[in-house]
Amino acid sequence: MRRYGKNPDEDDIRTRPNPKGNRPRTNIRPKHEDASEGMVLTVDRGRLTCLVEDRVVLAMTARELGRKAAVVGDRVDIVGDLSGKKDTLARIVRIGKRTSVLRRTADDDDPYERVVVANADQLAIVTALADPEPRPRLIDRCLVAAFDAGLEPLLVLTKSDLASADELLETYQDLGIHYVVTRRDELESGFAADRVREYLEGKATAFVGHSGVGKTTLVNALVPEDRHRSTGLVNAVTGRGRHTTTSALALPLAKADGWVIDTPGIRSFGLHHVDPSRVILAFPDLVPGTEGCPRACSHDEPDCALDAWVAEGHASPARLYSLRRLLATRERREGD
Ligand SMILES: Nc1nc2c(ncn2[C@@H]2O[C@H](COP(=O)(O)OP(=O)(O)OP(=O)(O)O)[C@@H](O)[C@H]2O)c(=O)[nH]1
Numbered sequence: 217m218r219r220y221g222k223n224p225d226e227d228d229i230r231t232r233p234n235p236k237g238n239r240p241r242t243n244i245r246p247k248h249e250d251a252s253e254g255m256v257l258t259v260d261r262g263r264l265t266c267l268v269e270d271r272v273v274l275a276m277t278a279r280e281l282g283r284k285a286a287v288v289g290d291r292v293d294i295v296g297d298l299s300g301k302k303d304t305l306a307r308i309v310r311i312g313k314r315t316s317v318l319r320r321t322a323d324d325d326d327p328y329e330r331v332v333v334a335n336a337d338q339l340a341i342v343t344a345l346a347d348p349e350p351r352p353r354l355i356d357r358c359l360v361a362a363f364d365a366g367l368e369p370l371l372v373l374t375k376s377d378l379a380s381a382d383e384l385l386e387t388y389q390d391l392g393i394h395y396v397v398t399r400r401d402e403l404e405s406g407f408a409a410d411r412v413r414e415y416l417e418g419k420a421t422a423f424v425g426h427s428g429v430g431k432t433t434l435v436n437a438l439v440p441e442d443r444h445r446s447t448g449l450v451n452a453v454t455g456r457g458r459h460t461t462t463s464a465l466a467l468p469l470a471k472a473d474g475w476v477i478d479t480p481g482i483r484s485f486g487l488h489h490v491d492p493s494r495v496i497l498a499f500p501d502l503v504p505g506t507e508g509c510p511r512a513c514s515h516d517e518p519d520c521a522l523d524a525w526v527a528e529g530h531a532s533p534a535r536l537y538s539l540r541r542l543l544a545t546r547e548r549r550e551g552d
C-alpha cells in the first residue's frame with residue numbers, strides 16, 4: 217500500500233482547537249482489560265453502530281472520550297452488552313490509534329475541522345462526465361484532501377455513456393493517479409463493479425462525490441444486496457423521493473475483502489487545514505527539488521526552488537504545474 221505522508225498528529229483525535237492547550241484526554245486509558253475490539257460502522261447523533269466479531273452492536277462513547285470522539289472507521293475497545301440484540305447499548309471506552317484521518321473544513325467561515333473518516337487507505341473521488349457536469353476544481357480539492365490525509369486517490373468517472381472521459385483524463389494524467397471509467401450498461405452487467413473492485417480489494421476506501429454523480433448506484437453495485445440504499449430514482453411503488461446520505465457509513469465490499477465507506481454528497485471540500493508540505497509528498501519526483509526552498513515554502517511563491525530545478529531538467533514542468541494547480545485550490549473561489 218502506498219502512503220503519501222504521515223499525519224503528525226494522527227493519534228490526536230480531537231477535532232477542535234483546545235483553548236486550554238492541555239493534552240487531549242484520549243491517552244487516559246480506562247481500566248477495561250476485558251473490552252472487545254470493534255470497528256465503527258455508523259455514527260448518528262451520539263449513537264454508534266460497531267462491528268464486533270460478526271455482530272452489529274449499538275453503542276455510545278464513554279463520557280471521558282467526548283461526544284464526537286469516534287468517527288466511522290475507528291477501531292475501538294467496547295464493553296457492556298455485545299450481543300447485538302434489540303434494546304442493548306454498549307459503551308466505547310477507547311479509540312485506537314488512527315492510521316489515517318480524512319478531514320474537511322466545512323467552509324471558510326467555519327474554522328473547525330471535521331474528521332470525516334478514520335483509518336481509510338484510499339479516497340475514491342466519484343465524478344460524473346455529464347449530468348452533473350464535472351467540476352475539476354472540486355476534484356482537485358478532493359485530491360489535495362487525499363494527499364494531505366495520506367490516502368491514495370482513485371478517480372472514478374461515471375456516466376461515460378453520456379460524455380467522453382478523454383478531456384478530463386488529459387488533465388489528470390500528469391498526476392499519475394489510478395482511475396476507472398464506468399457507464400450505465402456496465403453497471404447493469406456488473407462489469408463496472410468488477411473493474412472498480414480491483415482497486416478496492418484489501419483496502420478501506422472512502423467514496424466522495426457531488427450529489428447526483430451516481431455514487432449510490434456504484435456503491436450499491438459494490439456491496440451485498442441487503443446493504444443497498446435507494447438511489448435517485450423515485451420509487452414507483454411507494455412514490456417516495458430520493459434518499460440522501462447524511463453521514464458516513466462503512467459497508468463491506470462484496471465478493472472480496474475490503475470496506476466501502478460512503479460519505480454524504482459534497483458541494484465543497486474545505487481545505488483550511490491542509491499543509492503544503494504534506495501535499496508535496498504526493499509528488500515524490502519533485503521532493504528533492506525542494507531542498508533549496510526557503511523555510512516553510514508554499515512551493516507557489518517567487519523564491520521557490522522548484523522553478524530552477526525543473527528548468528534544469530530534473531522533473532517535468534507538467535508535474536510542477538499540477539502541484540501548483542492543486543496547491544492553488546486551497547484558496548476558495550466563487551463556485552467551489
Ligand atoms: N446515464 C447514466 N446515469 C447514471 C449512471 N450511474 C448513475 N446514473 C443515474 O444518475 C442518477 C443519480 O444517481 P445516484 O446514484 O442516486 O447519485 P448519488 O451520487 O448517490 O447522489 P446523492 O444520493 O444525491 O448523493 C440516478 O438517476 C442514476 O440512475 C451512469 O453510468 N450513466
Ligand SMILES: [Zn+2]
Pocket residue numbers: 506509510513514515516519520521522
Ligand atoms: Zn518551494
